[in-house]
Amino acid sequence: xxxxxxSNFKLxxxxxxxxxxxxxxxxxxxxxxxxxxDPSQDAPCKIACDYFxxxxxxxxxxxxxxxxxxxxxTFEIESVNxxxxxxxxxxGKKVYxxxxxxxxxxxKGRQKLFYKEKNIPTAEFIRFSNKAHLTEGITSNKVKxxxxxxxxxxxxxxxxxxxxxxxxxxxxxxxxxxxAESLIDFKNELAVIVARSPSGEIKTYPVVEMEFHPxxxxxxYVICPARIEDKVAEKAMEIAEKVSKAxxxxxxxxxxxxxxxxxxILVNEVAPRPHNSGHYSIxxxxxxxxxxxxxxxxxxPLGATESKLGGIMVNLAGAEGYIGDVVYKDIELILKMKxxxxxxxxxxxxxxFRKMGHVTIIHENIDEARKIAEKVKNTIQVISI
Amino acid sequence: xxxxxxSNFKLxxxxxxxxxxxxxxxxxxxxxxxxxxDPSQDAPCKIACDYFxxxxxxxxxxxxxxxxxxxxxTFEIESVNxxxxxxxxxxGKKVYxxxxxxxxxxxKGRQKLFYKEKNIPTAEFIRFSNKAHLTEGITSNKVKxxxxxxxxxxxxxxxxxxxxxxxxxxxxxxxxxxxAESLIDFKNELAVIVARSPSGEIKTYPVVEMEFHPxxxxxxYVICPARIEDKVAEKAMEIAEKVSKAxxxxxxxxxxxxxxxxxxILVNEVAPRPHNSGHYSIxxxxxxxxxxxxxxxxxxPLGATESKLGGIMVNLAGAEGYIGDVVYKDIELILKMKxxxxxxxxxxxxxxFRKMGHVTIIHENIDEARKIAEKVKNTIQVISI
Numbered sequence: 189x190x191x192x193x194x195s196n197f198k199l200x201x202x203x204x205x206x207x208x209x210x211x212x213x214x215x216x217x218x219x220x221x222x223x224x225x226d227p228s229q230d231a232p233c234k235i236a237c238d239y240f241x242x243x244x245x246x247x248x249x250x251x252x253x254x255x256x257x258x259x260x261x262t263f264e265i266e267s268v269n270x271x272x273x274x275x276x277x278x279x280g281k282k283v284y285x286x287x288x289x290x291x292x293x294x295x296k297g298r299q300k301l302f303y304k305e306k307n308i309p310t311a312e313f314i315r316f317s318n319k320a321h322l323t324e325g326i327t328s329n330k331v332k333x334x335x336x337x338x339x340x341x342x343x344x345x346x347x348x349x350x351x352x353x354x355x356x357x358x359x360x361x362x363x364x365x366x367x368a369e370s371l372i373d374f375k376n377e378l379a380v381i382v383a384r385s386p387s388g389e390i391k392t393y394p395v396v397e398m399e400f401h402p403x404x405x406x407x408x409y410v411i412c413p414a415r416i417e418d419k420v421a422e423k424a425m426e427i428a429e430k431v432s433k434a435x436x437x438x439x440x441x442x443x444x445x446x447x448x449x450x451x452x453i454l455v456n457e458v459a460p461r462p463h464n465s466g467h468y469s470i471x472x473x474x475x476x477x478x479x480x481x482x483x484x485x486x487x488x489p490l491g492a493t494e495s496k497l498g499g500i501m502v503n504l505a506g507a508e509g510y511i512g513d514v515v516y517k518d519i520e521l522i523l524k525m526k527x528x529x530x531x532x533x534x535x536x537x538x539x540x541f542r543k544m545g546h547v548t549i550i551h552e553n554i555d556e557a558r559k560i561a562e563k564v565k566n567t568i569q570v571i572s573i
Numbered sequence: 574x575x576x577x578x579x580s581n582f583k584l585x586x587x588x589x590x591x592x593x594x595x596x597x598x599x600x601x602x603x604x605x606x607x608x609x610x611d612p613s614q615d616a617p618c619k620i621a622c623d624y625f626x627x628x629x630x631x632x633x634x635x636x637x638x639x640x641x642x643x644x645x646x647t648f649e650i651e652s653v654n655x656x657x658x659x660x661x662x663x664x665g666k667k668v669y670x671x672x673x674x675x676x677x678x679x680x681k682g683r684q685k686l687f688y689k690e691k692n693i694p695t696a697e698f699i700r701f702s703n704k705a706h707l708t709e710g711i712t713s714n715k716v717k718x719x720x721x722x723x724x725x726x727x728x729x730x731x732x733x734x735x736x737x738x739x740x741x742x743x744x745x746x747x748x749x750x751x752x753a754e755s756l757i758d759f760k761n762e763l764a765v766i767v768a769r770s771p772s773g774e775i776k777t778y779p780v781v782e783m784e785f786h787p788x789x790x791x792x793x794y795v796i797c798p799a800r801i802e803d804k805v806a807e808k809a810m811e812i813a814e815k816v817s818k819a820x821x822x823x824x825x826x827x828x829x830x831x832x833x834x835x836x837x838i839l840v841n842e843v844a845p846r847p848h849n850s851g852h853y854s855i856x857x858x859x860x861x862x863x864x865x866x867x868x869x870x871x872x873x874p875l876g877a878t879e880s881k882l883g884g885i886m887v888n889l890a891g892a893e894g895y896i897g898d899v900v901y902k903d904i905e906l907i908l909k910m911k912x913x914x915x916x917x918x919x920x921x922x923x924x925x926f927r928k929m930g931h932v933t934i935i936h937e938n939i940d941e942a943r944k945i946a947e948k949v950k951n952t953i954q955v956i957s958i
């Protein structure tokens with residue numbers, strides 16, 4: 189076994205945002221040397237890694253040369269130069285998850301086609317190369333309003349996804365490659381985190397339930413365990429495991445799903461990295477998703493995925509109407525509440541809906557946790573000076 | 574309330590070892606700016622703080638100038654220049670715990686006298702200014718062999734403490750100021766961690782039980798909750814709280830105690846900072862001792878001290894016969910065990926008995942946890958290349 193700890197082994201992380209930052213909690217715990225690449229001089233990962241490089245994640249030479257210097261390379265964001273990863277792998281560098289996996293996921297159209305190919309249940313869709321073709325699809329009745337529009341590249345935090353209910357909505361869309369998906373009348377939105385290592389060892393986390401903010405299309409509450417029937421949970425976990433294996437995924441994979449009104453599970457999309465829906469795991473799980481991602485990509489034994497107790501995560505997003513140096517108003521009031529832990533990502537500037545942090549609420553009773561979570565949400569405000 | 578998070582507020586930490594490192598886990602989580610001072614260029618705290626200074630913690634000018642640059646100053650080691658802290662406080666700088674508290678604790682003789690003064694139960698003792706006086710105390714029958722010898726300054730990790738059973742043992746002792754304590758026939762060694770903030774808010778952690786290695790005088794297992802009767806636990810927590818208040822302590826205070834054969838609690842000694850006996854709290858408690866220390870010294874509300882489940886900590890100390898670049902042999906075998914989390918402090922060189930890390934075992938059943946802990950201890954070895 190490679191000596192990863194207190195040695196000259198180097199782990200490279202592409203992307204230095206809050207996901208990478210939380211990976212660094214674990215590499216510090218294990219004293220694993222890390223290199224991080226990010227375009228921002230104020231990246232949350234800037235301190236707590238051994239070597240920080242400011243640079244463009246979409247630039248071939250930057251990513252290639254960064255990767256050459258490390259022993260294993262991973263990423264915390266999908267928007268990285270794919271060709272550089274492919275070349276690094278050709279030269280024998282370990283990249284996890286692999287470029288093959290990332291390629292299937294980066295483009296949402298390709299991702300959906302892969303589900304169809306592998307008989308993974310997902311909403312019906314059609315891919316269009318530009319807006320003119322999309323419009324044609326609507327006028328020729330191939331696509332019926334209302335539907336879900338998704339750009340195939342570059343969406344994050346709810347952007348690049350719109351529910352189209354009218355011609356006015358359609359008019360606002362940009363001219364890009366996209367998919368038009370059936371609008372699912374779902375009962376719940378769920379997510380399952382799956383960890384898989386190069387050895388093939390695989391473990392799934394309990395199903396989480398996601399309550400969304402109606403307009404901003406951002407998650408308000410992530411609830412673990414999801415308040416669904418056991419047999420539905422089992423089905424969701426089975427499908428998530430199937431997805432991870434189909435992608436031959438290494439590391440953490442977050443599988444977002446819909447539970448339809450008639451009790452079926454449809455895969456919405458995946459993220460090939462630790463995910464917002466898994467942040468509760470830091471306080472609530474035997475092994476949090478970040479430690480698990482590190483274990484998986486280093487081909488170390490996976491840790492237990494059980495929960496110690498119920499956990500709910502609430503995002504701390506910038507309040508509307510505030511842009512500037514951030515202030516976490518009334519944070520001391522939530523620090524009084526039992527089982528409540530805020531996480532501050534370290535972004536200096538707030539703006540509306542920007543993910544600035546999160547708060548986890550733990551409790552033995554998930555319904556009690558949900559009440560406290562609402563109180564937290566109504567107390568702390570992310571504003572500016 | 575001062576804006577501590579993602580702001581220009583600076584927290585200074587004197588000492589950059591593993592205790593400071595684990596404080597930095599929490600300052601990173603909360604995005605609190607930190608300065609750290611430590612004599613070693615390879616200190617565990619070197620990365621993950623905003624500003625690291627290499628320097629002598631016992632030097633007046635170094636400590637004074639370091640303290641001037643921060644807003645609140647704390648320490649993770651008792652051996653710091655006390656006069657510099659006193660001067661900083663005179664100039665209005667917040668130092669927690671205070672120099673007054675540290676002064677009473679730094680010298681073990683003064684510490685014991687303080688317990689007597691405040692009616693805190695502790696073993697009988699006599700203080701001697703040098704070895705000649707100690708010897709005189711023995712020959713004049715004031716001190717009876719066997720007894721416990723402790724140097725009044727500079728002891729740590731079991732050093733500076735000896736059980737004197739014979740004239741030969743006495744001959745080996747250095748010529749320093751010391752105390753001679755009655756040898757207590759104890760049933761258990763216990764510890765209670767207490768958190769107290771400037772506002773006077775105070776919370777105690779559950780009692781932990783410490784099993785010691787017979788020769789090296791180092792802890793082998795820290796077990797939480799301690800396997801003692803409830804009324805004994807209550808008494809221990811009451812006494813610990815009394816000690817914290819007596820010292821007007823701010824931050825984390827670890828109170829080590831003996832449970833005598835006839836069911837009494839005697840205070841052994843205290844550490845005015847997070848302590849080895851509280852490391853289990855990272856995985857097992859609602860609020861770990863490091864986060865709690867930060868909350869306390871910033872006068873933020875204290876977090877809940879309850880346990881989520883049972884926890885046992887095992888120290889990872891350098892194996893006898895090995896000096897050099899460290900290797901954690903068979904660490905991958907313990908990573909397979911459910912509920913087992915190693916912590917690697919980041920010291921590059923191992924030597925016999927050096928505290929290189931720890932492993933925490935969590936389990937709903939403390940007796941099961943104890944079995945797994947023994948397995949962990951018999952599996953992983955801290956050796957050198």
